[in-house]
Amino acid sequence: MRKSLLLVLIISLLILYTSLFVVTEGHRGIAMCFGKVLRDDNATPLVYSPGPHLKIPLIQSIKMLDARIQTMENQADRFVTKEKKDLIVDSYIKWRISDFSRYYLATGGGDIAQAEVLLKRKFSDRLRSEIGRLDIQDIVTDSRGKLMKDVRDALNNGTVDHNSVSDSDDAIANFIKHVENKNIDKQIIANSNSMNALGIEVVDVRIKQINLPSEVSDAIYKRMRAEREAVARRHRSQGQEEAEKLRATSDYEVTHTLAEAERHGRITRGEGDAETAKLFANAFRQDPEFFTFIRSLKAYENSFQNGEDIMVLSPDNDFFKYMKSSNGNKTTK
Structure with a gap:
């Protein structure tokens, strides 16, 4: 009896x-029965919090x-603007699951x-x-915020332009058909080419970096370098x-100053003379x-500077007239 009770207890x-x-926190549990999503009486999928x-x-x-917000990093890709210019755009997307049943099936x-x-x-x-609808100036200025909002809304709500259906729209449409075939509630989706139709909500779209292609950048850098060199040459x-x-x-001022100095010097020397x-x-x-005597003495002084000087003069020459008189007076013939 005890063994049976123990077995039943085990x-x-x-x-x-x-x-x-x-x-666990940050997750949701979806109930499955033999591979199919379980639903309640209202045909709502059973999702456990x-x-x-x-x-x-x-x-x-x-x-x-x-159920947490996921971040998807996109590889930098080449895009063409309205001006037919290429840009290398690096971006990322933040998304989360909005409809766990659709997401699971899709x-x-x-x-x-x-x-x-x-x-x-x-x-x-x-x-x-x-x-493709914007030029470079709009993309790198305030219009970029509107660009990101338009992209996010288009991902969540889909597009209404049926003339421009892309391959991704066809792929999403095929997945939605697969989901609709397995859904019994036949919930109507506003737009079949939206991410909401797959149970995905795009929370945010951001552009991290915008660059020019290498060949364009080289040409722009060369042009900028040429412009800077032209400015430098102009400044030089x-x-x-x-x-x-x-x-x-400066040369004029020096010449003028020297000429004025020479003029004043000549005037001063002339006035002195x-x-x-x-x-x-x-x-x-x-x-x-x-006066004549003083001038003669000055001439004697200037003439006999060296003891070896020799002068050849006639004895009657007036140069030595004051030397021939004992009282210093001029002698007479």
Whole structure:
């Protein structure tokens, strides 16, 4: 009896253990029964929120789906603007699951890689279309915010232009047909080429970096370098012109200053010579004999600078007339 009770207790605990499951924070659990999504009486898929829950063991299974916001990095790609100019655009997308049932069916069991493939194709087509309507100035200025909003809304709500259906729209439409065939509620989707039709909500779209292609960048850098060199040459020529002007002005000032100094010097020397001549004239008028005597002494001094000097003169020459008189007077013949 005890063994039977113990066996029943163990089986009950085992059933309870296999029936109990826990959905962790940031995830949602979708109930499956033999590979099909379980629904309630209102044909709404059973999606379990975080916490402990019960299931029917061996019959029901729980598929955990990440309900957090996902970030998808896009590889930098080439886009053409309205001006027919190429741009290399690097971007990323933030998205999350909005309808877990549709997402599960559309992605073949909740495969994130499959969801991002569809999202990336749709995003690339939409971004290419939006960039093709703008020029470079609009893309790199405030219009970029509106560009990102338009791309996000187009991803979430789809497009209404049936004349420009892309390959990504066809791919999404095929997945939606697959989802509709497996859905029993036949929920009407506003637009079949939107990501909402696959149970995906695009939270944000951002452009990280916009670059020019290498061949275009090289041409632009060469042009910028040529423009800078032209400006540098202009500045150098202007500097040389100013330097020549300064040198010419300096040379003129030096020449003018020297000429003025020479003129003032000549005037001063002339005035000095005139004053000397005046003094000599006054002295001569007062005592001509004494003046003549002083001048003779000065001549003697200048003539006999060296003891070896020799002068050949006639004895009657007037040069030595003051040397022939003992009292210093001029001798007479």
